[in-house]
Amino acid sequence: MDTQTANLSAQLIELADTYGAHNYHPLPIVITTAKGIWVKDPDGRKYMDMLSAYSALNHGHRHPRVIKALVDQAKKLTLTSRAFNNDQLGPWLKELCDFTGYDVALPMNTGCEAVETALKLARKWGYKVKHVPEGKAEIVVCANNFHGRTVTVVGFSTEAQYKDGFGPFSPGFKVVKFGDIEELRAAVNENTVAFLFEPIQGEAGINVPPAGYLKAAKEICKQHNALFVADEVQTGFGRTGKNFCWQHDDARPDMMIMGKALGGGVMPISAVVASREIMHVLNPGDHGSTFGGNPLACAVSREALRVLKDEQLVEKSAEMGEYFMQGLRAIKSPYIKEVRGKGLLIGLELKPEAGGARRFCEAMMNMGLLCKETHDNVIRFAPPLIITKKEIDWALKRIAKALK
Numbered sequence: 333m334d335t336q337t338a339n340l341s342a343q344l345i346e347l348a349d350t351y352g353a354h355n356y357h358p359l360p361i362v363i364t365t366a367k368g369i370w371v372k373d374p375d376g377r378k379y380m381d382m383l384s385a386y387s388a389l390n391h392g393h394r395h396p397r398v399i400k401a402l403v404d405q406a407k408k409l410t411l412t413s414r415a416f417n418n419d420q421l422g423p424w425l426k427e428l429c430d431f432t433g434y435d436v437a438l439p440m441n442t443g444c445e446a447v448e449t450a451l452k453l454a455r456k457w458g459y460k461v462k463h464v465p466e467g468k469a470e471i472v473v474c475a476n477n478f479h480g481r482t483v484t485v486v487g488f489s490t491e492a493q494y495k496d497g498f499g500p501f502s503p504g505f506k507v508v509k510f511g512d513i514e515e516l517r518a519a520v521n522e523n524t525v526a527f528l529f530e531p532i533q534g535e536a537g538i539n540v541p542p543a544g545y546l547k548a549a550k551e552i553c554k555q556h557n558a559l560f561v562a563d564e565v566q567t568g569f570g571r572t573g574k575n576f577c578w579q580h581d582d583a584r585p586d587m588m589i590m591g592k593a594l595g596g597g598v599m600p601i602s603a604v605v606a607s608r609e610i611m612h613v614l615n616p617g618d619h620g621s622t623f624g625g626n627p628l629a630c631a632v633s634r635e636a637l638r639v640l641k642d643e644q645l646v647e648k649s650a651e652m653g654e655y656f657m658q659g660l661r662a663i664k665s666p667y668i669k670e671v672r673g674k675g676l677l678i679g680l681e682l683k684p685e686a687g688g689a690r691r692f693c694e695a696m697m698n699m700g701l702l703c704k705e706t707h708d709n710v711i712r713f714a715p716p717l718i719i720t721k722k723e724i725d726w727a728l729k730r731i732a733k734a735l736k
């Protein structure tokens with residue numbers, strides 16, 4: 333790297349550090365351009381993106397069709413608020429319902445907002461339809477969950493740091509061990525309005541529940557007339573080799589929460605889908621968002637959904653995921669404890685004596701491969717779904733070298 337551009341990277345990092353809140357600890361790289369699975373720094377050095385913005389870039393960076401949809405729509409109409417109708421919202425809602433197989437959808441912007449939406453819907457449904465006594469609604473969640481960062485949502489996190497200094501928190505949440513069906517059975521009662529879960533826990537370290545867990549959990553919810561609510565923000569849109577991760581267990585949720593890749597890696601857009609019976613507990617004025625359902629994000633998302641289908645990205649994720657996982661399992665390293673995941677959502681857990689995942693991520697970065705540790709000992713590999721075998725081989729060589 334020449335000194336001038338090395339200085340430029342350092343200067344940009346320092347600017348962000350000086351004028352920004354210190355709520356992140358990014359790898360020391362600045363990205364200035366990107367295309368497909370590759371990104372470049374100010375020096376023109378190329379890196380393979382193996383994080384995909386935490387699964388928001390399933391289509392890769394700047395997919396040409398998604399960018400075209402963005403530019404075309406930007407020339408026509410970008411924002412109306414929901415005080416008026418816009419011509420992209422209706423078609424997007426229909427196309428999302430067709431894609432997911434649900435009756436109705438509600439748009440928001442970020443994953444966490446969609447989670448909040450689902451929590452409000454579950455409670456309102458609980459009071460108005462299930463007739464839970466006022467103020468008694470309970471929502472069961474899993475230990476080690478990650479559903480976002482609002483006060484309500486961190487309130488039911490089990491991660492001390494996510495909560496420290498942010499209380500008091502909303503009551504009405506019960507925590508059970510993820511993957512333990514008997515704990516769930518014991519926790520659900522007549523006041524339970526929902527069980528909220530991630531079909532694979534992403535931020536917790538790519539935790540895959542035992543086969544059959546989701547199906548059994550759904551059955552418990554059904555017995556107690558509680559909503560079975562999947563957070564597919566990270567696992568959705570092909571990331572795990574199916575359109576949605578619950579499909580691996582054939583456990584269709586009553587409500588599904590989506591975000592990230594719904595915006596094709598270009599616009600923030602999130603949604604909750606459900607049946608009419610559940611969604612229509614909301615009346616005008618009950619819930620909303622200025623930018624939710626804006627025509628720019630809807631137009632981008634419509635094209636993103638079409639690209640997923642046309643380019644068979646979901647099938648590719650299943651095939652490439654299998655190939656990648658096999659390659660990772662074949663690496664001989666004294667540090668590897670386990671490789672797990674589904675599709676292209678893969679976690680490589682290191683043994684405690686490896687000294688943490690961060691140093692390996694930094695070593696890989698220096699070899700042109702960008703990935704990020706999740707918690708201390710897991711490296712997450714989640715490349716865009718457009719990745720090829722040749723590119724996976726390229727990555728495997730570097731991963732093996734870093735883990736030697």
Ligand code: PLP
Pocket residue numbers: 386442443444445447478479480481530534535563564565566567591592
């Ligand atoms: N739910 C899950 C499962 C997530 O992984 C995330 C983010 O990583 C969120 C919700 C929050 O999404 P956002 O950061 O867009 O608010």
